[in-house]
Amino acid sequence: MTDAKVTSIDVARLAGVSQSAVSRVFSGASASKSTIAKVRAAAAQLGYRPNSLARAMITGKSRIIGLVVAYLDNQFYPAAIERLGAALQERGYHILLMMAENSAEGVEQVIQDLMAYQVDGIITASVAMTSDLTERCAALGIPVVMFNRGQDGSGFSAITSANREGGAKVAEFLLAGAHQRIAHIAGWQGSSTGRDRTEGFVARLAEAGVTPVATIDGMYARDAAAEAARTIMAQDARPDAIFVGNDHMAFAVMDVLRGELGLSVPGDVSVVGYDDVPMAAWPAYDLTTLRQPINRMVEATVDTVLGQIEDPDRLPEKIEIAGPLIVRGSARIPEGWTR
Amino acid sequence: MTDAKVTSIDVARLAGVSQSAVSRVFSGASASKSTIAKVRAAAAQLGYRPNSLARAMITGKSRIIGLVVAYLDNQFYPAAIERLGAALQERGYHILLMMAENSAEGVEQVIQDLMAYQVDGIITASVAMTSDLTERCAALGIPVVMFNRGQDGSGFSAITSANREGGAKVAEFLLAGAHQRIAHIAGWQGSSTGRDRTEGFVARLAEAGVTPVATIDGMYARDAAAEAARTIMAQDARPDAIFVGNDHMAFAVMDVLRGELGLSVPGDVSVVGYDDVPMAAWPAYDLTTLRQPINRMVEATVDTVLGQIEDPDRLPEKIEIAGPLIVRGSARIPEGWTR
DNA sequence: CCCAATGTTGCACACGTATGCAAGTCACAA
DNA sequence: TTGTGACTTGCATACGTGTGCAACATTGGG
Numbered sequence: 001m002t003d004a005k006v007t008s009i010d011v012a013r014l015a016g017v018s019q020s021a022v023s024r025v026f027s028g029a030s031a032s033k034s035t036i037a038k039v040r041a042a043a044a045q046l047g048y049r050p051n052s053l054a055r056a057m058i059t060g061k062s063r064i065i066g067l068v069v070a071y072l073d074n075q076f077y078p079a080a081i082e083r084l085g086a087a088l089q090e091r092g093y094h095i096l097l098m099m100a101e102n103s104a105e106g107v108e109q110v111i112q113d114l115m116a117y118q119v120d121g122i123i124t125a126s127v128a129m130t131s132d133l134t135e136r137c138a139a140l141g142i143p144v145v146m147f148n149r150g151q152d153g154s155g156f157s158a159i160t161s162a163n164r165e166g167g168a169k170v171a172e173f174l175l176a177g178a179h180q181r182i183a184h185i186a187g188w189q190g191s192s193t194g195r196d197r198t199e200g201f202v203a204r205l206a207e208a209g210v211t212p213v214a215t216i217d218g219m220y221a222r223d224a225a226a227e228a229a230r231t232i233m234a235q236d237a238r239p240d241a242i243f244v245g246n247d248h249m250a251f252a253v254m255d256v257l258r259g260e261l262g263l264s265v266p267g268d269v270s271v272v273g274y275d276d277v278p279m280a281a282w283p284a285y286d287l288t289t290l291r292q293p294i295n296r297m298v299e300a301t302v303d304t305v306l307g308q309i310e311d312p313d314r315l316p317e318k319i320e321i322a323g324p325l326i327v328r329g330s331a332r333i334p335e336g337w338t339r
Numbered sequence: 340m341t342d343a344k345v346t347s348i349d350v351a352r353l354a355g356v357s358q359s360a361v362s363r364v365f366s367g368a369s370a371s372k373s374t375i376a377k378v379r380a381a382a383a384q385l386g387y388r389p390n391s392l393a394r395a396m397i398t399g400k401s402r403i404i405g406l407v408v409a410y411l412d413n414q415f416y417p418a419a420i421e422r423l424g425a426a427l428q429e430r431g432y433h434i435l436l437m438m439a440e441n442s443a444e445g446v447e448q449v450i451q452d453l454m455a456y457q458v459d460g461i462i463t464a465s466v467a468m469t470s471d472l473t474e475r476c477a478a479l480g481i482p483v484v485m486f487n488r489g490q491d492g493s494g495f496s497a498i499t500s501a502n503r504e505g506g507a508k509v510a511e512f513l514l515a516g517a518h519q520r521i522a523h524i525a526g527w528q529g530s531s532t533g534r535d536r537t538e539g540f541v542a543r544l545a546e547a548g549v550t551p552v553a554t555i556d557g558m559y560a561r562d563a564a565a566e567a568a569r570t571i572m573a574q575d576a577r578p579d580a581i582f583v584g585n586d587h588m589a590f591a592v593m594d595v596l597r598g599e600l601g602l603s604v605p606g607d608v609s610v611v612g613y614d615d616v617p618m619a620a621w622p623a624y625d626l627t628t629l630r631q632p633i634n635r636m637v638e639a640t641v642d643t644v645l646g647q648i649e650d651p652d653r654l655p656e657k658i659e660i661a662g663p664l665i666v667r668g669s670a671r672i673p674e675g676w677t678r
Numbered sequence: 679c680c681c682a683a684t685g686t687t688g689c690a691c692a693c694g695t696a697t698g699c700a701a702g703t704c705a706c707a708a
Numbered sequence: 709t710t711g712t713g714a715c716t717t718g719c720a721t722a723c724g725t726g727t728g729c730a731a732c733a734t735t736g737g738g
């Protein structure tokens with residue numbers, strides 16, 4: 001007997017109690033055994049479920065988290081969304097998903113929309129925010145957590161992997177492999193993750209007295225990375241190793257090296273990526289890469305945003321989680337290292 | 340001057356008009372030039388945006404679409420979500436994203452949640468619904484559109500590619516290529532898409548007097564498909580062609596064939612997939628596949644769900660969109676066909 | 679100059695729920 | 709029996725917006 005719209009008043013009438021009694025039963029406030037039983041029975045009979053929007057109006061808590069995401073080509077983000085969604089659902093929250101091109105106006109518009117829906121918190125994945133916008137969110141008491149992207153200033157929380165350290169680990173690995181001419185196709189230098197990985201990488205090389213033979217910004221895009229690979233391999237000092245700023249670009253680079261240039265990986269060139277997306281383990285690429293510990297990053301993100309919702313005085317935090325280098329077959333394996 | 344919570348009453352007070360005047364300005368109802376100007380100015384000064392939840396309460400339209408999705412490993416779904424999100428945003432709707440394992444109880448729970456949030460419509464991607472559930476949605480006047488999955492019975496809309504026709508096209512292509520022993524690793528036979536592709540494929544082979552040398556359900560899963568490939572290749576009549584129920588599985592199959600078994604594709608075995616996800620075009624796989632016209636499928640999905648929202652009397656429709664076979668390098672190319 | 683028609687505005691109420699408050703119930707101990 | 713405390717329950721109100729209705733302002737034509 002599912003009727004068009006069932007409200008708590010209908011349930012109250014059928015159960016012979018007041019509307020507030022129904023509300024108390026469903027919001028977990030105290031009520032007598034008999035009332036609970038009557039209400040539950042009536043609700044079941046009518047197929048009643050409390051209206052979340054009305055509930056949100058009155059409590060000021062929508063239990064909705066806004067998730068802003070730029071593009072989903074890079075397999076890392078679908079994987080992250082999948083886990084974020086599951087983790088939030090488990091804790092009684094829901095996701096309002098927004099696509100935003102990574103421009104100031106685009107993000108502005110999207111955040112405005114989210115605020116209009118009274119989201120309790122916002123998670124941005126691979127999207128930068130103007131500090132103006134972040135201040136407005138802070139003024140409204142809406143916590144913002146940036147996933148896989150950091151930002152200077154202290155208005156917001158950010159969860160990333162330990163990108164400098166990660167870049168350094170890759171440098172160490174390539175140095176240990178006795179590579180002579182090391183190149184770098186960088187993650188987008190407009191993003192903190194891209195810059196940090198590059199910095200850590202270059203700094204550790206410098207400690208060993210090595211300078212990259214080339215560094216090109218791959219913009220986190222397949223075609224830019226492919227083009228960068230062509231450019232790099234066309235130059236005089238042809239590299240024997242390339243560190244690519246993420247796996248998504250690394251696949252494009254390997255496609256160019258093997259497909260277009262007929263080179264062997266790692267015979268002629270070693271390739272190392274960053275992320276360890278599922279595809280990196282597939283035999284077709286078998287990519288050596290620095291793993292971003294996605295599960296722990298997601299946990300930290302959820303903990304941070306929900307923690308800040310529950311305790312508004314909590315300060316924003318920037319969390320970096322270190323990940324291991326996953327040694328596979330796309331780069332020469334130094335003596336003493338194992339897969 | 341962004342204050343904690345700005346309501347239409349605050350704006351009204353500052354503009355020297357009534358709350359209803361503010362409401363009319365923002366909901367597009369008629370108002371005088373001067374009122375509009377005053378309200379706009381006051382709203383801008385206070386940083387006011389109408390509360391979407393309150394608006395949803397009163398109008399009964401939340402402008403939220405529930406999107407239910409099972410898993411995102413298969414690149415086809417992130418791509419679809421990206422486009423669905425963009426298309427819906429463009430038309431003033433927003434996406435409440437829910438993950439659901441593909442079980443009856445899982446979906447039940449998720450749909451309940453969506454209904455509690457008063458979504459205007461529901462799109463399910465690669466998820467089946469019980470007819471009981473669909474009836475309840477229909478009773479509430481919530482249109483449900485299944486994306487890339489069909490279902491018998493007439494309670495709901497479904498957008499798919501022309502799966503039988505597609506399977507038949509693949510059969511034709513493999514027959515034209517003079518393959519002698521054709522095998523099939525099927526899409527999940529619990530889904531309409533999987534069954535339809537198989538049916539169309541097998542029927543067209545039968546017309547030519549050919550029977551598949553093996554058919555195994557790959558469950559739309561990487562490992563099941565890989566295992567199926569091992570089984571199929573271990574049998575006496577080793578196939579020289581395999582039609583795999585989607586690209587995601589086809590990649591796993593190619594990995595097994597080339598990586599584990601050291602076979603050449605298409606030299607020893609031709610492989611054909613279904614979907615044409617972006618990765619199918621990458622040189623590492625260069626997969627011949629039947630394209631699902633994702634853009635047109637998304638358009639049809641959005642049109643259908645919004646159309647049914649605007650006109651509740653509109654009947655559910657089942658739309659099939661045909662796609663072309665994309666000839667690449669993973670399968671022997673018959674005389675007269677071109678890439 | 680007046681009337682009707684058209685356009686604008688404010689008042690009051692509705693949407694469906696949560697919650698403070700006061701009244702009521704019940705049991706238990708003195 | 710009576711008083712006291714612990715629980716329950718219903719009433720009324722609030723959340724922030726849209727909208728019917730009636731009052732009012734404005735305009736144009738005769």
